[in-house]
Amino acid sequence: MKYIDEYRNPEKVKSLLREIRSIVTQNWVIMEICGGQTHAFLHHGLDAMLPPQIELVHGPGCPVCVTPLEQIDKAVVIASRPDVIFTSYGDMLRVPGSTKDLFSVRANGGDVRVVYSPLEAVQIAEANPDKEVVFFAIGFETTAPANAMAVLQAKNKNIQNFSALVSHVRVPPAMEAILSSRRNRVQAFLAAGHVCAVMGFHEYPPIAEKYRVPIVVTGFEPIDLLNGMVAAIQQLEAGRAEAENQYQRAVRFGGNESAQRTIRSVFQSVDRKWRGIGVIPQSGWSLRPDFAEFDAEIRFDVGNIFTQESPLCMAGEILQGLKKPLQCAAFGKECTPQTPLGAPMVSAEGACAAYYKYHRDVAYE
Amino acid sequence: MNEFDFEGYTCPVPLRPNEAVILGHGSGGTLSRDLLRRLFLPELGQAAPRALDDSAVVEIDGQRFALTTDSHVVSPLFFPGGDIGRLAICGTVNDLAMVGAKPTALTCGFVLEEGLSFDVLQRVVASMQAAAEEAGVYIAAGDTKVVQKGGADRLFINTSGIGRIADGVNISGANAQEGDVVIVSGTIGDHGIAVLSAREDLGFETMLESDVAPLNHLVEAMLAVGEIHVLRDPTRGGLATSLVEISEQSNVTIEIEEETLPFKPAVRAACEMLGFDPLFVANEGKLVAFVKAGDAEKILDAMKKTKYGEESAIIGRVIGFGKSQVRMRTAIGGTRLVDMLPGEMLPRIC
Incomplete structure (x- = not known):
């Protein structure tokens, strides 16, 4: 398949692995930010092919994993109302709130629908004027432009029965949070290519300089990941700390400016709680005041739901790359994709789910 | 930014086991298997040592027969390359064939939703007949039930089938061997x-x-x-x-x-x-x-x-x-x- 096969070429993989082995002289800890990258490493068995000096840690870039418990509880409350059609990306339906998940709401008669695009939710609202249609607007900078566009469309078409439960998060503040932690071990980042396709990477040079850490914008195929690795290791070995772009076929320095304008017109920067991590200042987006009429938290009066996380799992440490899923005592035993203790075990992009799916044998051997 | 201290932040509460059936229980994966193991097999599976194969193998007077049943609830009813009728015949024929049986006869049960057009039903039945002919099986018995509007999604079909297993044929999910x-x-x-x-x-x-x-x-x-x-x-x-x-x-x-x-x-x-x-x-x-x-x-x-x-x-x-x-x-x-x-x-x- 074009644009896929050439980035999975076994000969090229071998040659890049040889290159990595030839340049690495000491141990390095490298974090891939995005859950999609984590899954690609494990899906292709690429993690186990890296030389032992390279330790991969898996970053917090899984939108499902970091959406805070109370947002899911709010979603459950709203979705359970008989007058509501609740729409969401599929992954979110299985994430446990404090009492139930959205699948269970649907099983109990709630009208919960999976949509592939937020604009579908707007269409559903148009087609069902007697119902309130709510869209669960979560995700990183990647989903934000389309989610913002849905709100804009609803406003332009004066669709009054549409609203959004917004829980957007942004990557750069999370990177800074990880780097400024006393326990930080990360020495270089593979930055999330798709986030950068929207936002560019102009936010990264100051971070690279301030924390003395190489940041390489990286794609998602085996060749992309290895190219990103080579660039990061070259910087580490040479003592450089710069922001550079491996994913040039998709990412420009300034990113997609039209998408950014759409985001800015609808969302404003706010402090945001990350599941398993805590509140990170200015790390999220919520609706601007002039779009308050589309804010589901206000419309359904759920803004006062606060839920405390229970200290049963170590997802926080996993999301920061302090621990690996296999180091968790509950992994593969109490905690499985069917009975997840934590969100990283739920999402298709969660680190624990990736290990369970592709690497659970290592825990048993 | 000030130094950020993650210590003390932990992870979510456990998800309680489902108290009701969710769609995932019908997906054929682990949830389906759990439902079988926890609920159906303890109650109903006692006499069926091979209940986890595609067909059961039943012995009558020294002759082995494969017996199976399958319900079909696909949406849309017509899709590129097939329809619910062809699916209902092939699904059961294939389950019989997967234990090495020669499928002979099928039964079919229809659950029809009030308001389903005769044209749709006619097309589905014709497709069933064509598939049965292709497979070399016949429909030996049938049943029809009608439920009120909203009681079903237009049309559900259950088919059961029986076929003879030749002597010397021994095929089961439990028979894989090293080197296969x-x-x-x-x-x-x-x-x-x-x-x-x-x-x-x-x-x-x-x-x-x-x-x-x-x-x-x-x-x-x-x-x-x-x-x-x-x-x-x-x-x-x-x-x-x-x-x-x-x-x-x-x-x-x-x-x-x-x-x-x-x-x-x-x-x-x-x-x-x-x-x-x-x-x-x-x-x-x-x-x-x-x-x-x-x-x-x-x-x-x-x-x-x-x-x-x-x-x-x-x-x-x-x-x-x-x-x-x-x-x-x-x-x-x-x-x-x-x-x-x-x-x-x-x-x-x-």
Whole structure:
């Protein structure tokens, strides 16, 4: 398949692995930010092919994993109302709130629908004027432009029965949070290519300089990941700390400016709680005041739901790359994709789910 | 930014077990298996030692018969390459064939929703007759129930079937042996993606057609030339789920080669786009066979000469006994596990 096969070429993989082995002289800890990258490493068995000096840690870039418990509880409350059609990306339906998940709401008669695009939710609202249609607007900078566009469309078409439960998060503040932690071990980042396709990477040079850490914008195929690795290791070995772009076929320095304008017109920067991590200042987006009429938290009066996380799992440490899923005592035993203790075990992009799916044998051997 | 202290932040509370049936219980993966093990088998499975194969094997007066039943609830009723009628016949014919039986007769039960047009019903029934003719089986008995509007989604069909198992044929998910060669009868995931693309709300189109087909003639051709240990049609839950089930039933380690897996480009593209693993996508006209290593080439040749086996391929082998596991050698030379589908297949977020 074009644009896929050439980035999975076994000969090229071998040659890049040889290159990595030839340049690495000491141990390095490298974090891939995005859950999609984590899954690609494990899906292709690429993690186990890296030389032992390279330790991969898996970053917090899984939108499902970091959406805070109370947002899911709010979603459950709203979705359970008989007058509501609740729409969401599929992954979110299985994430446990404090009492139930959205699948269970649907099983109990709630009208919960999976949509592939937020604009579908707007269409559903148009087609069902007697119902309130709510869209669960979560995700990183990647989903934000389309989610913002849905709100804009609803406003332009004066669709009054549409609203959004917004829980957007942004990557750069999370990177800074990880780097400024006393326990930080990360020495270089593979930055999330798709986030950068929207936002560019102009936010990264100051971070690279301030924390003395190489940041390489990286794609998602085996060749992309290895190219990103080579660039990061070259910087580490040479003592450089710069922001550079491996994913040039998709990412420009300034990113997609039209998408950014759409985001800015609808969302404003706010402090945001990350599941398993805590509140990170200015790390999220919520609706601007002039779009308050589309804010589901206000419309359904759920803004006062606060839920405390229970200290049963170590997802926080996993999301920061302090621990690996296999180091968790509950992994593969109490905690499985069917009975997840934590969100990283739920999402298709969660680190624990990736290990369970592709690497659970290592825990048993 | 001030130093950020993560200590003290931990992770979510556990999800309580489901107290009601959710859609994932019907996905054919681990949730379905849990439902079987926790609820159905303890109550109903006592007399059926092979209840986890595609068909039960019942012995009457020294003769072995395969017996099976299957309900069909597909939406939309008509999809590229097939419809619920053809699916209902082929599903049961194939389940019988997967224990090596020669399917003979089927029954069918219709649940009709008030308001279903006769035209739709007529087309479905005609399609059933055509599929039955192709498979060489007849409909021996039937039943019709009508429920009020909203009591069902237009049309549900249950089919049951019976077939005779010839002497000397012994095929079961529990019979895989070390050294066995694993063969699939063609491209994987066609049905699931064809049905998905036919759903009106998905917003992508493909020329892809479902592979729904009766496989009994293919199985006959295979049985005539070599020793077959396991057959399974990887329907819901896909090839991955079938392989994991077989590895558990036979307590063996299976290794498959990613590069040898046959996929249509449209299926690969749709899966890449939606974030699906094609190994989890349903098939309705494919089988996976575990055969004696020495007979593999003969069986493969025989398969390739049949209508529904032209694209058959060897995809792996059984590499060990005593540990149930499915491993994949990835195309780039890595190794990973292959797991069952956990619940509903969900498209990814970004």
